[in-house]
Amino acid sequence: MNNRRDFLRSSAVLGGVLLFSPANSGARSLERSNLNNNEEKKTRVLGKGSQALKVSTLGLGCMGMSYHRSFVPDKKAMIALLRKAPDLGVTYFDTAEAYGPLINEELVGEAVAPFRKDIIIATKFGFKNGKPAEGLDSRPEQIRAVVEHSLRSLKTDYIDLLYQHRVDPKIPVEDVAGTVKDLIREGKVKHFGMSEAGVDNIRKAQAVQPLTALQSEYSLMTREPEKDVIKLCEELGIGFVPYSPLSRGMISGYLNERSKYNPNNDNRPSLPRYHAKNVIANWPLIDVLKEFGDQRGLTVAQVALAWLLAQKPFIVPIPGTTKLAHLQENMGAAGYEFASGELEALTGKLDQIKIVGERYVGQSAEQTKK
Numbered sequence: 001m002n003n004r005r006d007f008l009r010s011s012a013v014l015g016g017v018l019l020f021s022p023a024n025s026g027a028r029s030l031e032r033s034n035l036n037n038n039e040e041k042k043t044r045v046l047g048k049g050s051q052a053l054k055v056s057t058l059g060l061g062c063m064g065m066s067y068h069r070s071f072v073p074d075k076k077a078m079i080a081l082l083r084k085a086p087d088l089g090v091t092y093f094d095t096a097e098a099y100g101p102l103i104n105e106e107l108v109g110e111a112v113a114p115f116r117k118d119i120i121i122a123t124k125f126g127f128k129n130g131k132p133a134e135g136l137d138s139r140p141e142q143i144r145a146v147v148e149h150s151l152r153s154l155k156t157d158y159i160d161l162l163y164q165h166r167v168d169p170k171i172p173v174e175d176v177a178g179t180v181k182d183l184i185r186e187g188k189v190k191h192f193g194m195s196e197a198g199v200d201n202i203r204k205a206q207a208v209q210p211l212t213a214l215q216s217e218y219s220l221m222t223r224e225p226e227k228d229v230i231k232l233c234e235e236l237g238i239g240f241v242p243y244s245p246l247s248r249g250m251i252s253g254y255l256n257e258r259s260k261y262n263p264n265n266d267n268r269p270s271l272p273r274y275h276a277k278n279v280i281a282n283w284p285l286i287d288v289l290k291e292f293g294d295q296r297g298l299t300v301a302q303v304a305l306a307w308l309l310a311q312k313p314f315i316v317p318i319p320g321t322t323k324l325a326h327l328q329e330n331m332g333a334a335g336y337e338f339a340s341g342e343l344e345a346l347t348g349k350l351d352q353i354k355i356v357g358e359r360y361v362g363q364s365a366e367q368t369k370k
């Protein structure tokens, strides 16, 4: 299996070289055909020192295989996709107690069991009964109970990266970090992360248990983290993991104002950004990405992911998908290198587009203001 996997990885890398080498740039093509150079492009490091964690340049968001993306695909198909993912270079798998709830961890655990030791599993705690609608719960005893449950669901005896899903204002963040520190000491957890935490809480937590990663929404439709948290991550040596990097599928051209969602298993109908009039108003973003990609053999999603990767070397986006073709496409974005001036010119055009429609409303919005 390893030989086959190595072969497939090399093929994927070579595929990337052919796909992304500009025809008029012989020297750069030769340089890029060096497998060692490409090997470096396939991984990134989240966190520093004893908190450092080597992961694939893009991770795989597993949430949509069970939760919040309208349909729930056949389990066998998702297990096959998850087992194929390492062949495409994926080593970081992102799940949470809340996805399902509970069933997404079970799916991931079953799928990765044959190669568990070779990959990184990230999961999250922090909601009452694992259900975001019921509110937050990061009491230390609850964190411990969730971790025990996650370990069983994931069929493993350690969690590589454990995130607090949302800051719980009732529990001092130092107590949360202290509980995770104890779990690390006990060997049940290897690294600590937070999701959608603000600068003050990140600093307070970092003083107790240094973080490996901050996971927050970041995409070409949600650039708020550029204001302060990405800068703080750089200062403190914390990795940054953009979730919903394709804005829940919108930054691909695959969705449009006529797209239909299942409101019983999808948060998009409740989010203004996915309402038809806002989708139309935001379409110039897709136009700019498409124009850039059309000239370079890239899809809209690939340009969007390559742009995120180009912002900082400690950024590891985790696009979610239920399709092998989309996974291949998304992983291919890591092979694109912006030529001198190209990124700045693209960013200049993107900066002129005003995105309309809030990303969250109500309780979800409140939970991200921490």
Ligand SMILES: NC(=O)c1ccc[n+]([C@@H]2O[C@H](COP(=O)([O-])OP(=O)(O)OC[C@H]3O[C@@H](n4cnc5c(N)ncnc54)[C@H](OP(=O)(O)O)[C@@H]3O)[C@@H](O)[C@H]2O)c1
Pocket: 060, 061, 062, 063, 064, 069, 094, 095, 165, 195, 196, 215, 216, 242, 243, 244, 245, 246, 247, 248, 249, 250, 252, 254, 301, 318, 319, 320, 321, 322, 323, 325, 326, 327, 329, 330
């Ligand atoms: N920490 C948090 O609070 C939080 C919140 C939300 C999500 N997350 C994590 O982030 C991961 C990703 O977020 P997300 O699923 O919300 O958003 P996303 O990755 O921006 O978008 C996923 C959607 O895009 C579609 N898609 C993916 N690649 C595509 C491509 N190349 N072309 C066209 N469509 C494509 C997928 O549909 P198909 O299945 O049809 O490809 C899916 O519906 C989740 O799985 C989860 O692990 C974390």
